[in-house]
Amino acid sequence: MTRIAVIGGGKIGEALISGLLHGGHSVRDLVVAEQYEPRAEDLATEYSIRVTTIADAAEGADVIVVAVKPADVDTVLTELGKVDLDSDREQLLVSLAAGIPTTRYEARLPAGFPVVRAMPNTPMLVGQGAGVITPGRHVKRGHLELVRSVLGTVGTVTTVPETMIDAATAVSGSGPAYFFLVVEAMIDAGVALGLTRATASELVVQTMVGTAAMLTESGESATELRAAVTSPGGTTAAAVRQLERGGLRTAFYDALTAARDRSAELGVAPE
Template identity: 55%
Template sequence: MSAGGTGRSGLAIIGGGKIGEALLSGLVRRSGADGIVVCERHPERAAELTARYGVPVLGLAEAAARARVLLLAVKPQDIGTLLALLAGSVDTGHLVVSVAAGVPTATIEAALPAGVPVVRVMPNTPALVDEGMSVLSAGAHADEGHLDEAETLLAAVGRVRRVPETQQDAVTALSGSGPAYFFYLVEAMVDAGILLGLPRDLAVDLIVQTALGSAVMLRDSGEHPVQLREAVTSPGGTTIAAVRELERHGVRAALIAAIEAAHDRSVELGRAARDR
């Protein structure tokens, strides 16, 4: 395929897992299925995505021939195999956008023809409800125009920020894995409500709405989290008793340690992808 081949437009989402589907669903809701194709190696999953979103499922070579933007939405351990299969079908007229956690742009660039622009993205699963957080970094051959294009793509499913690539492992640990931390906390709070005698559905409703309202307050008030917490914490009251227990059990330190562990794992995944 020659560089800058003609007739290509639109987007190919390569990988139909949770993140691939999250982005696909948001894009289809926002602007329809026109111009979007999917590559998915499992036939049953491919049929499911076609039925659900009305998008065609193509092979890698055909998808690359048709689409200009190639969104790599596979697991880090599968990126090497994918790039080896894709390399012969990609040229500098493409834009490759990778959401493979921990995999540096340099690793992707080294496996593709020289000069192919690559943008690394860390999204998260709230993209399924158009409330995702996606963070972009440019590779060696990606310019501002490529970043703008990737940002427009990801803005369909939530907010977008740009960072130097050196910060991407920290982003992965904080917002990429972040939804799981919140779900874990909500699960514990719901269990506490049940322990205290509330029906499960009521406990879930109370906690979910409280989480939603608290997030909106954080986003819109402009106040520091400490200020917002202190506004709920009356002297000698119920909240300070609860906060004391959280501190006594080391919840703050445990959360920081957990996020550090996620960061370290992201670095390991990138190193493993590079060494394959």
């Protein structure tokens, strides 16, 4: 079994750990590095996983997953510099840190060390993630297949060129927050129209679940499905017309553009 070291026990690191365990990975082959002691204790209790230092976690791991905030990446690389990393034995690093390019890692790791940049999203916590990966200069086909097999236990995996990963981050990496916001807004609107919050929540959440299932299973596009439920002159048509008047499409375009640009900003190395 592939030995995986997760550096960083925050939300995205925990989501990966949880997803891997639910996907059949053994806790014996997982280790996490988390410096904040209360958080480390929580992870050890919740998942029965070994929590240790960055250097100890990386030593002997087949896959080193960096799941920290972008501002903490250089600290992680400094700690990894204390480890006898070996690209010849097929060790590789997978970065989940938003915005950080593969070249930033390659400049600090041993020559030829393979780096795969990845951007998952939090639905991997329930095995329904939508992740994208992009290979660094020293990545071989076997490395990509290994990363696909690891992340594939928690959702889908799509390969994109690194020039497109900031855009993919804006779409899927940040995407769950957009849907949560839409659900929140619909529930609030339902309450304003007189429904109890419990009823509005139940109706909105199941509508979202059912709609996602239709998109996945029907074979039809979102445009086709929307048209099918929008009868001329009906209630849905009135609602969609109002959303269009409110600039829904423009708002989403502007939001995703802002997310993409911020992802790119995060990748600029500090002076």
